[in-house]
Amino acid sequence: MSKKTALIITxxxxxxxxxxxxxxxxxxxxxxxxxxxxxxxxxxxxLAFFVGNAAGGLVLSSLIYLFGVENLKPFAKIxxxxxxxxxxxxxxxxxxxxxxxxRLYNIFIHPxxxxxxxxxxxxxxxxxALSLTYLYILMLPDLKGRLQWLAIKVDNPKEFSQKLxxxxxxxxxxxxxGIHVITAWIFATQGAREWWHxxxxxxxxxxxxxxxGTALVLAVSVLTYGLKxxxxxxxxxxxxxxxVSLFVHLxxxxxxxxxxxxxxxxxxxxxxxxxFHEYLGTHAFEVLAPLAAVILLLNEKVRNNAAAMIxxxxxxxxxxxxxxxxxxxxxxGKIALTISPLGLQDVEWxxxxxxxxxxxxxxxxxxxxxxFPSAVELAIxxxxxxxxxxxxxxxxxxxxxxxxxxx
Amino acid sequence: MRRGMVIDLEKCxxxxxxxxxxxxxxxxxAGTWWNRVVTPGSEFxxxxxxxGREYFLPVHCQHCQNAPCEKVCPVDxxxxxxxxxxxxxxxxxxxxxYCMAACPYGVRQFNWEDPQKSMQDYGYLPGYTFGYPQDYxxxxxxxxxxxxxxxxxxxxxxxxxxxxxxxxxACVRGCPGKARFVxxxxxxxxxxxxxxxxxxxFTLLPEKGTKPSVYYLPPKRKEV
Numbered sequence: 001m002s003k004k005t006a007l008i009i010t011x012x013x014x015x016x017x018x019x020x021x022x023x024x025x026x027x028x029x030x031x032x033x034x035x036x037x038x039x040x041x042x043x044x045x046x047l048a049f050f051v052g053n054a055a056g057g058l059v060l061s062s063l064i065y066l067f068g069v070e071n072l073k074p075f076a077k078i079x080x081x082x083x084x085x086x087x088x089x090x091x092x093x094x095x096x097x098x099x100x101x102x103r104l105y106n107i108f109i110h111p112x113x114x115x116x117x118x119x120x121x122x123x124x125x126x127x128x129a130l131s132l133t134y135l136y137i138l139m140l141p142d143l144k145g146r147l148q149w150l151a152i153k154v155d156n157p158k159e160f161s162q163k164l165x166x167x168x169x170x171x172x173x174x175x176x177x178g179i180h181v182i183t184a185w186i187f188a189t190q191g192a193r194e195w196w197h198x199x200x201x202x203x204x205x206x207x208x209x210x211x212x213g214t215a216l217v218l219a220v221s222v223l224t225y226g227l228k229x230x231x232x233x234x235x236x237x238x239x240x241x242x243x244v245s246l247f248v249h250l251x252x253x254x255x256x257x258x259x260x261x262x263x264x265x266x267x268x269x270x271x272x273x274x275x276f277h278e279y280l281g282t283h284a285f286e287v288l289a290p291l292a293a294v295i296l297l298l299n300e301k302v303r304n305n306a307a308a309m310i311x312x313x314x315x316x317x318x319x320x321x322x323x324x325x326x327x328x329x330x331x332x333g334k335i336a337l338t339i340s341p342l343g344l345q346d347v348e349w350x351x352x353x354x355x356x357x358x359x360x361x362x363x364x365x366x367x368x369x370x371x372f373p374s375a376v377e378l379a380i381x382x383x384x385x386x387x388x389x390x391x392x393x394x395x396x397x398x399x400x401x402x403x404x405x406x407x
Numbered sequence: 408m409r410r411g412m413v414i415d416l417e418k419c420x421x422x423x424x425x426x427x428x429x430x431x432x433x434x435x436x437a438g439t440w441w442n443r444v445v446t447p448g449s450e451f452x453x454x455x456x457x458x459g460r461e462y463f464l465p466v467h468c469q470h471c472q473n474a475p476c477e478k479v480c481p482v483d484x485x486x487x488x489x490x491x492x493x494x495x496x497x498x499x500x501x502x503x504x505y506c507m508a509a510c511p512y513g514v515r516q517f518n519w520e521d522p523q524k525s526m527q528d529y530g531y532l533p534g535y536t537f538g539y540p541q542d543y544x545x546x547x548x549x550x551x552x553x554x555x556x557x558x559x560x561x562x563x564x565x566x567x568x569x570x571x572x573x574x575x576x577a578c579v580r581g582c583p584g585k586a587r588f589v590x591x592x593x594x595x596x597x598x599x600x601x602x603x604x605x606x607x608x609f610t611l612l613p614e615k616g617t618k619p620s621v622y623y624l625p626p627k628r629k630e631v
Binding site: 027028029030034035036037039040097098099100101103104106107110111112114115116117118121186189190191192193331332335336337339341342343344347349351352353354355356357358364365 | 437438439440443445447448456457460462464466475478479480481482483484499500501502503504505507508509510511512513515516517518519520521525528529556557558559560611612615616617625626
């Protein structure tokens with residue numbers, strides 16, 4: 001598929017997503033499949049997903065400039081680009097979730113400092129600014145010809161670029177760990193939702209992000225640079241990072257489930273049963289797809305085939321997306337106000353919540369909701385994915401992201 | 408001063424008058440209920456879970472001292488009034504629904520669509536309106552409005568617009584069983600504080616550490 005076709009397809013999906021958002025803006029969030037008892041869905045999962053994909057910049061810049069893994073150098077710009085694009089997509093993806101988007105300026109003029117959402121807005125913007133600076137510094141020596149006007153004047157652009165990149169690396173490392181930790185804290189701080197209220201969530205977000213963020217860089221790298229001999233070692237390094245991160249993620253996740261399952265408190269068991277019964281298929285996918293992907297990536301024969309490598313990376317990212325989707329059912333599938341009625345033995349009873357939406361068939365007060373995104377939610381989310389793809393393709397086409405002498 | 412409420416479950420007959428009074432007085436849009444009364448353990452309201460044994464539990468905003476909804480609001484739309492109650496500024500709320508994720512009591516309601524439209528879906532007569540007809544501002548902040556904007560969160564405001572007129576909340580005035588009492592929880596000699604002490608007052612989900620300002624008195628016997 002040529003770049004032009006890819007741009008047309010992603011551009012079309014992007015416009016379709018935007019149109020769906022305009023429609024939702026007009027009609028209200030009634031067009032989603034959310035309701036009072038189940039207030040967050042695909043849009044918020046999307047935020048966590050895109051933030052995770054933005055980890056690539058961190059992995060590469062810190063490995064290259066802090067730990068001296070020189071063979072990754074050609075891919076540093078791809079890392080910075082995917083980081084910038086995904087952190088932007090994360091911020092875009094959350095806008096459709098806002099009931100009154102025109103009032104968003106209130107976050108800047110009346111920020112409440114106890115809200116993790118305020119911290120997240122701050123750290124995502126900081127990370128976007130850092131990624132952009134990073135990308136610019138790395139591109140500086142190659143800003144020639146028609147891009148000359150973009151370049152600031154320095155004596156030795158190459159040396160200047162390397163020196164500054166090295167100095168920025170520790171800051172981008174902190175900011176990058178910060179975006180995952182603070183995004184996780186949006187959820188993990190909430191005592192009302194047992195599914196999120198865990199000290200394991202923030203480290204798990206970092207681990208999952210290192211896997212999906214690196215997989216995205218690897219996929220884009222293989223797509224642009226191909227499988228030339230001089231890159232083989234770097235691809236192997238990235239595959240190992242993906243594999244180790246995924247194993248840490250799976251460990252943190254199951255460690256959390258295990259201690260809750262062992263103790264067997266009814267509220268924890270109910271939460272677990274949502275994931276392991278109602279959403280068993282999705283759970284199987286979130287574990288098996290990334291696992292299959294890393295087994296493939298660790299195999300040298302697979303790494304001899306560009307399509308197989310890109311496919312494996314996509315499989316892993318899809319698995320992490322399923323993981324992000326599963327943030328919600330465990331949290332909202334169980335009514336937080338579940339009580340033991342006075343005088344009844346062994347009864348746990350969920351207090352129904354007003355659904356907030358009229359339906360001829362459904363009850364006014366509800367305790368259960370099997371959420372699946374509506375067509376509008378899916379169109380908007382697909383639009384944001386396409387937006388990220390569009391920006392990456394466009395940037396690679398227009399900017400000196402791929403080193404000309406090496407590609 | 409900490410304005411709180413005591414609900415005597417011994418006196419509650421499960422009639423849901425408070426639910427209706429709340430809904431009507433506060434002009435709640437179709438599908439929105441700030442207040443609800445349930446029969447714990449039963450399959451349907453007012454049906455005993457065990458033959459001849461039942462009690463009723465009214466649930467609305469608990470106006471917690473450690474309110475997660477207040478802490479998560481990114482724009483300070485949900486905030487604490489000087490009397491300790493938690494209010495929502497209809498003009499400030501951006502509709503992110505973080506407070507709804509944070510609240511363990513399920514009392515927060517979102518305006519999923521334009522309330523005028525949902526009224527039509529419900530089949531209300533065209534032009535029919537109900538509830539306290541005027542906006543009420545507290546220090547300039549819109550804490551009650553009969554016409555809700557689309558895309559904002561709302562919940563029990565402890566009838567702050569009636570408090571200004573020296574009136575009790577609609578649910579208290581509308582309770583035929585006289586099961587609800589409002590008073591100062593900070594004053595150990597107030598009627599509500601005494602009731603909590605003398606009649607084993609308890610709160611919902613104490614394990615969540617939210618420190619509610621709504622206390623319940625256990626029923627001595629179940630309604631039959």
